Amino acid sequence: MSQSLNSLVSLLANAQCHLRTSTNLDGNYTQSNSVLNFQNSKDARFDGSEAWCASVIDTNQYIVAGCEIPRTFVAVSIQGRGDADQWVTSYKIRYSLDNITWSEYRNGAAIQGSSDRNSINTHFFDNPIRARSVAIHPVTWNNHISLRFELYTQPSLYTFTQIGHVDTGANGVLNSGTGGREIVVPVTFPVAFSKIPEIAISIDLIDSTADETNQTRILVETRNITTKSFECVFKTWHNSKIYGLRGDWTATINE
Amino acid sequence: MSQSLTGLVHLLANAQCHLRTSTNWDGNHTQANAVLNYQNSKDARFDGSEAWCASVNDTNQFIIAGCEVPRTFVALSIQGRGDADQWVTSYKIRYSLDNVTWVDYRNGAAIQGSTDRNTVTTHFFDTPLRARSVAIHPLTWSGHVSLRFELYTQPTLSTFTQIGHVDSGANGVLNSGTGAREIVVPVTFPVTFSKVPEIALTFDLIDSTADESNQVRVEVEARNVTAKSFECVFKTWWHSKVYSLRGDWTASINE
Numbered sequence: 001m002s003q004s005l006n007s008l009v010s011l012l013a014n015a016q017c018h019l020r021t022s023t024n025l026d027g028n029y030t031q032s033n034s035v036l037n038f039q040n041s042k043d044a045r046f047d048g049s050e051a052w053c054a055s056v057i058d059t060n061q062y063i064v065a066g067c068e069i070p071r072t073f074v075a076v077s078i079q080g081r082g083d084a085d086q087w088v089t090s091y092k093i094r095y096s097l098d099n100i101t102w103s104e105y106r107n108g109a110a111i112q113g114s115s116d117r118n119s120i121n122t123h124f125f126d127n128p129i130r131a132r133s134v135a136i137h138p139v140t141w142n143n144h145i146s147l148r149f150e151l152y153t154q155p156s157l158y159t160f161t162q163i164g165h166v167d168t169g170a171n172g173v174l175n176s177g178t179g180g181r182e183i184v185v186p187v188t189f190p191v192a193f194s195k196i197p198e199i200a201i202s203i204d205l206i207d208s209t210a211d212e213t214n215q216t217r218i219l220v221e222t223r224n225i226t227t228k229s230f231e232c233v234f235k236t237w238h239n240s241k242i243y244g245l246r247g248d249w250t251a252t253i254n255e
Numbered sequence: 256m257s258q259s260l261t262g263l264v265h266l267l268a269n270a271q272c273h274l275r276t277s278t279n280w281d282g283n284h285t286q287a288n289a290v291l292n293y294q295n296s297k298d299a300r301f302d303g304s305e306a307w308c309a310s311v312n313d314t315n316q317f318i319i320a321g322c323e324v325p326r327t328f329v330a331l332s333i334q335g336r337g338d339a340d341q342w343v344t345s346y347k348i349r350y351s352l353d354n355v356t357w358v359d360y361r362n363g364a365a366i367q368g369s370t371d372r373n374t375v376t377t378h379f380f381d382t383p384l385r386a387r388s389v390a391i392h393p394l395t396w397s398g399h400v401s402l403r404f405e406l407y408t409q410p411t412l413s414t415f416t417q418i419g420h421v422d423s424g425a426n427g428v429l430n431s432g433t434g435a436r437e438i439v440v441p442v443t444f445p446v447t448f449s450k451v452p453e454i455a456l457t458f459d460l461i462d463s464t465a466d467e468s469n470q471v472r473v474e475v476e477a478r479n480v481t482a483k484s485f486e487c488v489f490k491t492w493w494h495s496k497v498y499s500l501r502g503d504w505t506a507s508i509n510e
Contacts, residue, residue, distance in 0.1 A: 014354040015321025027282030047310040163453035202457025205474040248455035
């Protein structure tokens with residue numbers, strides 16, 4: 001089954017996660033150099049490894065990528081060290097959503113890794129993993145524990161919500177006369193949104209008189225919504241009357 | 256036009272972003288030393304550059320600041336290397352909100368950078384940039400591709416929301432008698448908020464009997480709202496009767 005990385009977020013390339021390693025060979029072999037396809041100078045001066053390289057060569061080594069926002073991890077790509085014959089031939093994955101309990105992907109079974117310096121091996125998780133932190137644990141390696149990698153996630157949306165309250169007041173124009181009548185309550189958001197929000201209006205007080213045919217007619221709607229404000233419009237119509245209406249508004253964006 | 260950095264968040268100084276570089280001169284010249292005004296020891300021992308220094312001096316170098324939460328970027332400050340005559344004389348900016356599509360600020364036009372080691376040059380974006388990741392791409396330099404910098408954003412609010420359900424029950428005190436009557440339903444939030452929330456209430460079931468003047472009177476309000484709980488109060492008054500009310504509450508904070 002062929003799967004695609006299209007439209008996924010490359011976490012390391014976009015600086016969307018923090019990286020922590022078990023050990024580094026020294027300050028020139030750190031997680032700073034671990035992003036997929038990392039290359040530095042090709043001249044004789046040594047400016048660091050083209051990979052993260054561990055200091056200790058055993059099965060206790062790992063690199064953890066941590067996000068503060070939960071992500072849906074779809075795939076991981078792994079690659080060898082670009083400037084030396086070192087690569088991780090198999091690895092396991094552990095992950096955590098709440099950063100208290102960690103789980104073993106595939107019960108800790110080894111996943112096939114790299115077999116040369118530069119080929120990219122991409123593993124699509126059996127089911128996308130919902131997590132904040134994901135760890136790669138090298139299990140077997142060629143010459144040294146060294147790798148470059150990338151993690152691919154679904155885009156993560158950030159929600160921003162504000163709540164407020166609106167009131168028609170008592171015994172206004174909705175409480176007399178007939179035909180279409182409305183009361184407009186302008187609302188300014190405490191904080192301007194970065195894009196136009198969706199708004200849910202809820203009614204929490206109804207004081208209304210049904211008309212001679214026993215019909216209750218109540219409407220509340222939003223009008224002229226911008227990032228800074230909107231109008232909350234309370235309405236009745238035909239022969240119905242309304243003494244008072246009160247409500248709450250909930251405005252939300254996702255980006 | 257004079258603009259101000261007052262009230263803005265300094266991302267690097269506050270450790271509010273992750274930094275990724277194209278290359279580093281070596282492990283002593285990394286993004287760890289890139290924050291504006293970074294200085295280290297003044298004695299003879301070399302403890303790293305007072306700047307991020309690239310390994311390769313070409314126009315393929317960059318430093319990316321990534322935030323998981325979208326930010327409104329207002330300005331950027333740039334500075335030279337503190338312990339050597341190296342600075343970036345012009346640069347361009349690229350940015351991404353969704354970390355899938357990247358955009359060229361001012362269509363990739365060069366922005367004036369530094370002309371010495373320590374003077375801070377601040378650029379206010381033409382219009383604030385809404386982004387998660389922002390990259391500085393040096394275009395011209397003196398001595399070496401080396402810089403210190405800072406990014407300034409509007410404060411970012413995080414929303415935490417919980418939703419639940421309340422029910423007055425059937426045929427209670429609201430359904431007989433006259434005058435003001437209420438049913439109090441105590442609600443404990445599943446998770447305690449870190450501050451007192453705003454609450455939106457809504458009816459999703461109304462079973463009510465209009466009185467002899469055809470008036471329906473129903474109200475639900477939040478009382479005694481704390482970070483842990485509130486009282487949901489269902490009310491009617493005068494001669495109206497209410498067989499049953501059911502509703503939902505949405506509680507939200509921004510911090």
